[in-house]
Amino acid sequence: AQRVTQPEKLLSVFKGAPVELKCNYSYSGSPELFWYVQYSRQRLQLLLRHISRESIKGFTADLNKGETSFHLKKPFAQEEDSAMYYCALRGGTYKYIFGTGTRLKVLA
Amino acid sequence: DAGVIQSPRHEVTEMGQEVTLRCKPISGHNSLFWYRQTMMRGLELLIYFNNNVPIDDSGMPEDRFSAKMPNASFSTLKIQPSEPRDSAVYFCASSSRSDTQYFGPGTRLTVL
Numbered sequence: 001a002q003r004v005t006q007p008e009k010l011l012s013v014f015k016g017a018p019v020e021l022k023c024n025y026s027y028s029g030s031p032e033l034f035w036y037v038q039y040s041r042q043r044l045q046l047l048l049r050h051i052s053r054e055s056i057k058g059f060t061a062d063l064n065k066g067e068t069s070f071h072l073k074k075p076f077a078q079e080e081d082s083a084m085y086y087c088a089l090r091g092g093t094y095k096y097i098f099g100t101g102t103r104l105k106v107l108a
Numbered sequence: 109d110a111g112v113i114q115s116p117r118h119e120v121t122e123m124g125q126e127v128t129l130r131c132k133p134i135s136g137h138n139s140l141f142w143y144r145q146t147m148m149r150g151l152e153l154l155i156y157f158n159n160n161v162p163i164d165d166s167g168m169p170e171d172r173f174s175a176k177m178p179n180a181s182f183s184t185l186k187i188q189p190s191e192p193r194d195s196a197v198y199f200c201a202s203s204s205r206s207d208t209q210y211f212g213p214g215t216r217l218t219v220l
Binding site: 034036045049095098099101 | 201
């Protein structure tokens with residue numbers, strides 16, 4: 001079955017601390033993985049995608065096919081990183097499967 | 109471009125009433141998606157249109173839900189009759205071919 005699992009509903013870290021938002025997936029083929037972010041009172045927007053292999057706002061994510069994971073990391077959290085983060089998988093041409101999301105709170 | 113536009117932004121209605129949510133995708137995008145967001149289940153795909161044709165409606169909860177896309181610039185999601193368990197945020201998103209999805213601001217629906 002195709003599934004995206006984000007085990008943490010809420011993650012609280014202090015400003016300047018490292019952040020890791022976990023994402024595991026289940027898919028039989030070669031999926032494309034994404035991280036979307038939703039800041040307070042803003043629309044959901046793409047943060048990064050694994051094929052780009054880029055760093056956005058200091059965040060990176062590496063696709064680990066062996067562990068079927070796509071964890072989102074940032075070495076030093078900032079207060080403006082507080083948001084809802086969704087991991088998503090695209091299998092085939094269009095169908096996205098989203099995880100249930102992790103709310104990140106960065107404490108001053 | 110204003111991005112994906114949804115209306116209304118908030119809707120409060122009573123159980124049994126008909127609710128219609130509207131979406132205007134980004135011009136030139138040929139794929140449109142309706143999602144429902146809840147605390148318990150996160151983001152769930154309800155229906156996907158490609159070139160105005162419904163391709164996958166397997167996520168539509170039941171017959172009370174229906175969606176249409178009469179042209180490339182407009183789509184509706186209708187719930188009739190509405191129930192309290194339909195309370196959620198409904199998102200519309202659009203994309204072009206295999207590009208990433210762009211989301212609208214969402215409609216927060218409350219059914220009393």
